[in-house]
Amino acid sequence: MESIILFSKKKRLKKIAIYAVVFLFSSNMLRLIFETGSFRIFTAILLFLAAGFSFLVLAAEVMHLYGKDQTGLVVSDRGIFKNDYYGKIIGLVEWTNVDHILLIDKDSIGIKVKDISQYNMGKLGSKNAKLLKEEKIIMILSDSRLEITFEELWNLLDSHFGSFNMQDAA
Structure with missing residues (x-):
């Protein structure tokens, strides 16, 4: 699905x-x-x-x-893809490589991966590359630009990833 x-x-x-x-x-x-x-x-x-x-x-x-592609986020049984500049560099983050889904703050979710070697960090910029290397957080999601609420986003990730380890990053 x-x-x-x-x-x-x-x-x-x-x-x-x-x-x-x-x-x-x-x-x-x-x-x-x-x-x-x-x-x-x-x-x-x-x-x-x-x-x-x-x-x-x-x-x-x-x-x-007014652009053609209004897709913000794609969540499938294979993984998750964020349709923005960094998401296009990273590509699909497969669920098999996801270690944890973290609650970063009251309206941000972090996707922490097991292995960062398969992602192209050269184009990410120093702040994002540092976050990826040190914390292994490949993607940060929020409802700020999407047509769904934070709770709907959280439930969508839960339904695809299963009973994941919810951690508080703070």
């Missing part, structure tokens, strides 16, 4: 709204600084960076919102 969980359009729209507000605020503040002549280089640079970053994230989120 395979369960496909889609990204939530409502949650994405909230994120888009937040970045739109940040972009509009920072770009208008930049405009005011240049119009009034009260130019401070440090403030201008910070506002320029905030406007640029928020615009890039805003554009990426809008592209993802």
Whole structure:
């Protein structure tokens, strides 16, 4: 049995709204600084960076919102696949390689694996590669971008992995 969980359009729209507000605020503040002549280089640079970053994230989120693939998470009898940048690098995490499913905090679940050698850590970035090497946590899941609640996510993992060892990572 395979369960496909889609990204939530409502949650994405909230994120888009937040970045739109940040972009509009920072770009208008930049405009005011240049119009009034009260130019401070440090403030201008910070506002320029905030406007640029928020615009890039805003554009990426809008592209993802209207993209073809809205699949967020695939949970099957074989394993679990997270459809985001890191999930595509890691690929399918098979249940036979899962050691524990950890409750990291009140709304995050960690997937801890037995053997990390089969995963490509070169493209993960230093923070994620360190977490993988030291803790063997290959994937962190939450309901923040998915169309299901945290409890539904927890129950879905439980139904596929069976009676797993629930551990508190804190």
